[in-house]
Amino acid sequence: MKLGILTDSTSDLPSEIAQRFGIEVVPSILIIEGKEYADGAGISRADFYARLPSMKKFPTTAAPSIGEFSTRYQKLFDAGCAHIISIHASSKLTAIYNIATQAAQDFHGRITVVDSFSLSLGLGFQVLAAAESAASESALEAARASIESTRRRLHVSAALDTMEFVRRSGRIPDAVGFLGGLLNIKPLVEISDGRIKAIGAVRTTRQADERMAAFVKEGLPLERLAIMHTGAESRARAFLARLTDEMHMTLPQDVLIINATPVIGAHVGPNGIAFAAVRAE
Numbered sequence: 001m002k003l004g005i006l007t008d009s010t011s012d013l014p015s016e017i018a019q020r021f022g023i024e025v026v027p028s029i030l031i032i033e034g035k036e037y038a039d040g041a042g043i044s045r046a047d048f049y050a051r052l053p054s055m056k057k058f059p060t061t062a063a064p065s066i067g068e069f070s071t072r073y074q075k076l077f078d079a080g081c082a083h084i085i086s087i088h089a090s091s092k093l094t095a096i097y098n099i100a101t102q103a104a105q106d107f108h109g110r111i112t113v114v115d116s117f118s119l120s121l122g123l124g125f126q127v128l129a130a131a132e133s134a135a136s137e138s139a140l141e142a143a144r145a146s147i148e149s150t151r152r153r154l155h156v157s158a159a160l161d162t163m164e165f166v167r168r169s170g171r172i173p174d175a176v177g178f179l180g181g182l183l184n185i186k187p188l189v190e191i192s193d194g195r196i197k198a199i200g201a202v203r204t205t206r207q208a209d210e211r212m213a214a215f216v217k218e219g220l221p222l223e224r225l226a227i228m229h230t231g232a233e234s235r236a237r238a239f240l241a242r243l244t245d246e247m248h249m250t251l252p253q254d255v256l257i258i259n260a261t262p263v264i265g266a267h268v269g270p271n272g273i274a275f276a277a278v279r280a281e
Contacts, residue, residue: 003139004081005131006072008064008096009039010089011124012228012258021131024072028096028263029062036062039263048262049231049270058165059266063095069103073111085143087114087127090194112140114147117194120260121226121276122156128224150278153223157190157199157215158274159208161232165269188212205235209273213242216277217249224278226256230265233257236273 027039091097104111116123129146229236
């Protein structure tokens with residue numbers, strides 16, 4: 001059975017990986033000063049993060065339409081897929097999963113919609129695991145098992161540079177409630193059960209990176225690792241060097257360094273870093 005794999009752009013999968021595995025990616029919507037952009041078109045990630053601190057009005061985001069999902073589903077069926085697994089950002093953080101589910105209803109049981117309970121490469125690694133299993137004889141069962149295994153071993157944490165964007169985002173009220181009105185701190189958060197959970201706060205970027213490195217070390221050995229950033233590539237690369245050169249960790253061969261989609265960055269702000277790690281079996 002030929003199995004199609006579809007996700008949304010909050011997965012942060014590099015285009016070359018999506019193309020290699022034939023993964024269909026539906027773009028979310030970024031809204032800047034009233035103008036809508038399909039994620040990945042019209043404004044680059046680098047340009048977005050360069051402009052973000054000086055934007056007079058905070059950017060907002062929107063989920064793809066039901067019609068967009070229907071078009072992408074039909075495209076995969078037209079390409080010969082017998083069934084589709086549609087894997088999306090946590091339903092507790094965005095409407096994307098619910099919209100994908102509505103669109104799938106028109107295809108009469110030929111689409112399995114999966115809630116990743118995660119975001120960015122926490123979602124992306126689940127998508128990749130499914131795609132790697134899609135060539136097996138029992139493709140659907142194998143893909144679902146791979147998704148569940150990856151999710152069980154997943155850890156996603158972030159060190160934000162500012163509370164300003166988090167404070168204005170109703171998407172993560174637990175983090176705001178925990179950290180209260182302390183704006184001159186660096187909040188540390190993780191994704192737990194599909195929600196953003198505050199796990200601490202420090203005063204400096206160095207302290208934040210030290211805590212993050214300790215979190216990575218706790219999960220060793222790792223099967224996969226990605227370091228995400230919001231317009232802070234030098235910080236992300238320095239963080240990777242801390243793990244390998246200073247702390248002498250043995251990491252997976254291909255560690256991804258990803259400038260996170262503006263659809264995520266609009267809610268967490270610039271100059272932050274995060275990681276998605278999958279523990280080895």
